[in-house]
Amino acid sequence: MGLKSYFHLKQVGHNFRQNWPTQLMSLLTVTLSVLIFSFFLLIYLNVVNIGARLGDELRLVVYLDNEVEPALQPLISSKISTYAKADKILFVSRAEAFIRLQKQLEKEKDLLTDLGPEFLPPSIEVYPEKSFRNFTRLKEFSDFLATLPGAQKVQYGQEWLERFGYFTELLRVIVVLSGALLVLATGFMVSCTIRLTVVAKESELEILRLVGASNRYIQAPLFFEGILQGVLGSSLGLTLLYAIFIWTRTHLGGSTFLNQLEYTFLPFSVTAMIIGGTTLLCAWGSLLSIRKHMRI
Template sequence: MNFWLTVFRQVGRNLRQTWTSQVMTLLTVSLSVLIFSLFYLIYTNMLNAGDQLGDELRLIVYLEDEPVPEMKEQLIRKINSFDEVEEIRFISREEAYERFAEQLGSNRDVLAAMPKDFLPPSIEVTPMKTLRSLNQIKGFSGYLGRLPGTVKVQYGQDWMERFYHFTQLLSIVVLLSGSLLILTTIYMVSYTIRLTIMGRQDELELLRLVGATNNYIRTPFLMEGLLQGILGSTIGIGALFILFRWITEKFSGPGFLKLIDFTFFSPSVVLTLIFVSILLCTVGCHTSMRKYLKI
C-alpha cells in the first residue's frame, strides 16, 4: 500500500514538473486516435453499406423476345451452371410496363399513347451473398451476356466500380493513419518521459545509492505512459462520438445518410482502440526508459 501511495505521489510530481510537455503529448495522442478512429469508422461503415446495398443487388438480363417455357428452363439451367443464385425471375413486357408506370406515379399519363409491349422482357437474377466481389460480379455479368437471346446486362456497374475503388482508397488511408498513430504516440510519449528522466537525474541517482529497487524507480514512469494512453484514447474516441452524433443529427433528413444505417463502434472495438493506445504509450515509455534510465 505504501509502495503504490509513493508511486502515485511521484507520478503527480512528475506531471506537475513537466505539465507543458505532458499536455502536448496528451493532445497529440488524442488527435492521433481521433484521426485513425475517424477513417476507420468511415471504412467500417462503408463496408457495412456495401453489404446492405449488396443485399439489393440484381442483375437485369434484357432479352430480345419473351422466352417460351422450354427456353425458360434452359436459361435457368445455364444460369445455375455458373453458380447457384438466390432467385431467378422472368419479367414479361406487360409486367415491365406496369412497373414503369408505378415508378412514374402521377406522371403515368405520359404512357397513355404507348403500347404495353414496348419494353423488352428481362430476367432478374439475384446472386448468392457469397458472390459479391467486383470481379465475381463482372464475370457473372459477362457470362449472362452470352446467354441465348440476351441483348444487354445491367447491374449498376459504374456505381459498383466507384464504390469498390473508394473502399480500396479508404483502406489505404486507414493503414496510413494507423501508422501515424503508432509513430506519433510512441515518439511523443518517449520524448515526454525522456524530459522527465533528464530533469530528475540527480534524484534518481540518489535513489539508486540509497538502495531503491528498479521497480520503485520505473513504475512512476510506466504509470505516466499508462495515463497518457487511457486519457488520450478516451478523449479521442469521445470527440469522435460527439462528431458522429452531430453529423447523424445534422444530416438526418432525406438523402444518402437515410439510405444506409450508419453505426458507431461497438464496445469491443472501443475497448480494443483504448487497449492499443495504452500499449503504444507503454512501449514509448519503455523505449525511453531503456535508453535514458540506466538501471
C-alpha cells in the first residue's frame, strides 16, 4: 500500500510539473470560489449572531394612558400570558420611567431639573419567549397588546426588525448563490484540468498501458490530483479570508459601528466542513472527468 501510494504521488508530482500553468489556474479558481463563498458565509453567520444577541434584548413596550394599579397587574400579566408566554413582564410607572431617563442622560440630566415625571407615559414592557421572536409572530403579538385596556401605542422596533430580517434573508440568498458558484466553478475547473492532463499525457498513457499499467495506476494519480486541488485551494482560500478578517479587525477596529458588532471568524467546525466539502467536490470532479475521458 505504501509503495503504491509512493508511485501514485510521484506521478502526481510529475503531472504538476508537466502541466503547471493549467494546474495553477485550477488552483486559483478553487481558491477564489472558496474565498467568495466563505466571505459571504462569514458575514452571514456574524449577522445571524448579532441578530440573536439583539433578540435577547427584544421587548415590546405598551404605552398606557394611566398607570396600572398594583392589584390589577397580575390580572393583566395573566391576560398577556394566555396569548403568548413571556420571559418577563414589567410594569413601569411614570416615576420609574423618569429615573431611567435621568440615568440615560447622565451628564445632561440637568435638562430635567424643572420637569417632573408627569410628561412620561407609564408602560408595560413584555419580553417574549424565544419562540415568539420572529417578525410575523411579533406583529401578531403587538396587535394583541394594542387591545389591552388603556393601551395607546405598542413599540418594538418594527421597522428596524423588518430591515434586519430582509438583510439576513438577502445574505442567505447570496451565501446560497456563492455556494452554487463554488460547486459549479470548482467541479468544472477540476474536471477540465484533469481532461487537459489526460490530453497532455496521451502518449505517456498509451505507453503506460503497453507496459502493463493497471487502470488504478493510471487513474489514482489523477484522482489524488483532484483531492490535492481541493485541499490546497480551500486551505488557501480560507487563509486569505483569515488574513482579510485580521486586517479588517486591525485597521477598522476603531470604528464605533464595527466595535459594537463583536464579529468573529468562522468556527473550526465550519472551516473543516468547507475544506472537506471542497475536497470532496474536487475528487468528484476529477472522478467524473476520468470516467468520461479515459476509456481503458
